[in-house]
Amino acid sequence: MHLDPDSTAVVVVDMQNGFCHPDGSLYAPGSEAAVSPCASLVDRAHDADVPVVFTRDVHPPEQFEDAHYYDEFDRWGEHVLEGSWEAELVEELDPTEGDLVVVKHTYDAFHQTQLEGWLESHGIDDLVICGTLANVCVLHTASSAGLRDYRPILVEDAIGAIEDDHREYALDHAEFLFGEVTDSDAIELAG
Numbered sequence: 001m002h003l004d005p006d007s008t009a010v011v012v013v014d015m016q017n018g019f020c021h022p023d024g025s026l027y028a029p030g031s032e033a034a035v036s037p038c039a040s041l042v043d044r045a046h047d048a049d050v051p052v053v054f055t056r057d058v059h060p061p062e063q064f065e066d067a068h069y070y071d072e073f074d075r076w077g078e079h080v081l082e083g084s085w086e087a088e089l090v091e092e093l094d095p096t097e098g099d100l101v102v103v104k105h106t107y108d109a110f111h112q113t114q115l116e117g118w119l120e121s122h123g124i125d126d127l128v129i130c131g132t133l134a135n136v137c138v139l140h141t142a143s144s145a146g147l148r149d150y151r152p153i154l155v156e157d158a159i160g161a162i163e164d165d166h167r168e169y170a171l172d173h174a175e176f177l178f179g180e181v182t183d184s185d186a187i188e189l190a191g
Contacts, residue, residue, distance in 0.1 A: 001153070001180075002188040003050075009124045010045040010189075011053045011145075013037050013109065013131025013138050015093050018057075018079050018086030020160070022130065024078050025086060030167065031132040031160030037184055038130045038158045048189040051122060052099045055109040055183060056080075057137060058087045072106070107140035116148060124180045126151040128187060129179075132160030134170035146178030157183045 007121050015038055017159075018024040020031040033118035045052050060082045064071040072079075080087040095101050102113050127150050129142050138159055142152040154174050175181045 001182055001186050003126055003128065003153075005048045005050045006127040007123055008120065008128060008189065009051040009053055009122070010128045011055065011132070012042060012093060013055050013129065013141055014057045014130050014133070015054070015160075016056060016080055016086065017088055017090055018084075019091045026076060028133065028160060028162045030134075030162060030164070034132055034158055034160035035090055035130070037155070041130055041155060041158055041184055041187075042173070043129065044187075044189050045128075046096065047141055048058045050189050051124065052095070053102060053115065053118075054089060054093065054095050054099060054100045054105055055131070055137070055141065056087060056089060056104050057105075057107075057113075057128055058082050059105060064143050066087050068173065070106075107137045109137070109141040110144040110148065119150065124150070126153065128153050128155060128189075130155045130158035130184075134159045134161040134167040139170040139174060142174050142179050143147065143177070146174075153178035154179055154181045155184050155186070155187065158183050 051158050057080050064073050127145050145152040170183045
């Protein structure tokens with residue numbers, strides 16, 4: 001799968017201590033296993049001058065105090081609180097100058113963030129998506145991308161999940177409705 005470096009970005013979803021580190025409150029071994037493949041994709045992107053976007057799921061402690069229905073703390077417990085170690089990206093995925101870091105407050109990285117405007121201003125059409133969790137933030141970000149007419153390409157060996165069934169569901173759903181699924185070896189980012 002050859003991708004044009006001038007119109008492609010690698011999007012790394014929520015590879016944060018709270019999800020990927022054994023001391024994180026929402027740690028999943030599948031998320032930790034995705035760290036190395038994500039880091040490899042980022043290195044390849046940097047080598048090819050392909051833009052890299054990191055998303056960080058961050059919650060102010062009071063975010064859901066006035067919630068009518070949507071309350072992630074009710075569903076998941078308090079996690080990745082603003083300013084906490086949990087909210088930081090894992091050590092292996094330290095953004096470099098020129099990378100975009102998008103702070104989001106929900107599953108979808110496009111919701112009330114600068115992501116879409118940044119992609120438009122950089123002429124990006126194709127999004128190579130990796131990160132965690134497959135059936136939560138990866139799926140919602142990828143579906144939002146597809147609905148905005150970006151080409152979401154989910155990299156199955158660089159996507160973490162709590163359960164393997166969750167990853168399979170998310171990838172099947174994405175491929176059926178709005179995106180493509182491949183593995184990292186099939187992606188060519190060079191010009």
